[in-house]
Amino acid sequence: MSVMEKKELKATVPTTKGKKLDLFRLILIMGLGACFLAQVWRQLVKFYKRDTTFTSTKLSVDHLLLPAISICAYQGFKYEEMANLGMTIDQWVLDEMNERWRRSTYSVEELVKSISFVDHEQKRLHFEVAAVDTPDIRIVETNNLEQGRCYTMNLMLNYRKKFQFMTVRFKIPEAVKALNLYIHDSGEEIIGLAGNYWVQQPFSILIEPDHRYNFELNKEIQILDAQRNCTSHGSNHHTNRCILQEIVKSDCVECHYPYYSPFDARNQSLKICAKISELRQIRNCIAKTIGRARVNTCHDSCSLTRFGVQWRANYIPGTPTNETLGFFYFKEVEEEIKEEYRLFDFGAILAAVGGSMGLFLGFSFLDCGVGVRNWVRSSWKK
Numbered sequence: 221m222s223v224m225e226k227k228e229l230k231a232t233v234p235t236t237k238g239k240k241l242d243l244f245r246l247i248l249i250m251g252l253g254a255c256f257l258a259q260v261w262r263q264l265v266k267f268y269k270r271d272t273t274f275t276s277t278k279l280s281v282d283h284l285l286l287p288a289i290s291i292c293a294y295q296g297f298k299y300e301e302m303a304n305l306g307m308t309i310d311q312w313v314l315d316e317m318n319e320r321w322r323r324s325t326y327s328v329e330e331l332v333k334s335i336s337f338v339d340h341e342q343k344r345l346h347f348e349v350a351a352v353d354t355p356d357i358r359i360v361e362t363n364n365l366e367q368g369r370c371y372t373m374n375l376m377l378n379y380r381k382k383f384q385f386m387t388v389r390f391k392i393p394e395a396v397k398a399l400n401l402y403i404h405d406s407g408e409e410i411i412g413l414a415g416n417y418w419v420q421q422p423f424s425i426l427i428e429p430d431h432r433y434n435f436e437l438n439k440e441i442q443i444l445d446a447q448r449n450c451t452s453h454g455s456n457h458h459t460n461r462c463i464l465q466e467i468v469k470s471d472c473v474e475c476h477y478p479y480y481s482p483f484d485a486r487n488q489s490l491k492i493c494a495k496i497s498e499l500r501q502i503r504n505c506i507a508k509t510i511g512r513a514r515v516n517t518c519h520d521s522c523s524l525t526r527f528g529v530q531w532r533a534n535y536i537p538g539t540p541t542n543e544t545l546g547f548f549y550f551k552e553v554e555e556e557i558k559e560e561y562r563l564f565d566f567g568a569i570l571a572a573v574g575g576s577m578g579l580f581l582g583f584s585f586l587d588c589g590v591g592v593r594n595w596v597r598s599s600w601k602k
Contacts (some may be wrong), residue, residue, distance in 0.1 A: 309409040466512070
């Protein structure tokens with residue numbers, strides 16, 4: 221038998237090699253696709269669960285319905301300290317919350333000095349904290365894992381409809397790292413002054429029925445350093461005035477709803493009249509302005525580690541008060557940790573999707589390339 225006849229005979233013999241190879245490719249691609257979809261689903265479920273459970277305290281029904289003031293204080297860790305421990309993001313959050321829970325040792329008497337209200341008849345009702353034990357106002361300890369130790373003052377409905385604004389005077393223990401202010405009815409952060417930027421007493425706020433918030437930034441700014449060698453004398457006055465002038469010159473503050481403040485007859489305050497959606501932007505702008513001023517324009521020999529700001533919210537005459545919400549609480553869960561936590565979850569999703577999609581497309585293109593090569597070879601032979 222000649223060589224040509226042997227080749228023709230071999231070509232006519234049926235083989236299953238190609239079919240097995242195609243079946244293997246199909247199973248491989250289907251398996252990769254299933255792994256890809258499973259990974260995406262797992263990451264999405266994990267992201268959804270983590271995000272909702274982590275922010276559920278802000279958005280709970282209690283915050284939407286309860287008329288209350290809550291004040292919380294912590295000795296919490298700094299973000300960098302947690303990062304240096306080499307923990308995972310999950311451990312950062314859980315360990316930090318547990319540690320804050322353990323260290324939250326302040327009583328309401330240590331935090332709050334006094335509470336006063338002005339009712340619709342312009343009568344001022346003043347309460348010392350130890351004497352606040354009436355049917356209308358009652359302080360309740362409301363602790364949970366995220367907030368640590370908090371003291372909530374419940375205002376019953378029959379009294380809630382009467383007041384126009386309230387003032388809570390409080391003192392901040394030295395060990396407290398930061399205080400963030402949230403509003404009960406929305407759970408949205410209004411003012412968060414962390415690290416070097418501190419909220420100082422007295423503090424008063426009114427939340428109006430149309431959710432319009434009116435704030436003033438008071439000129440009285442206290443600046444100290446950790447070693448107590450920079451007092452309110454000497455260059456500190458210059459730094460005070462300098463920082464305030466930088467804030468006034470900045471474009472951070474725009475008063476959309478001007479009014480005359482009953483607290484400031486001589487008009488000496490820097491007015492901030494804004495909607496709730498604008499307050500975060502204003503806060504961030506002022507914080508950046510202060511940071512630049514400390515380093516550049518207003519630099520002096522003092523090591524500035526505290527910047528005390530007094531925020532005020534005032535009642536506008538003529539505003540209906542039958543549905544006024546005047547409830548706020550302080551909370552110290554750093555936004556950086558929450559944002560990093562969410563960013564980590566989102567990055568994990570992108571990494572999983574990208575990696576799985578890369579493998580899936582890579583093998584798919586490889587399979588297409590092999591198919592094209594075989595087709596070209598078979599066509600060339602013909």
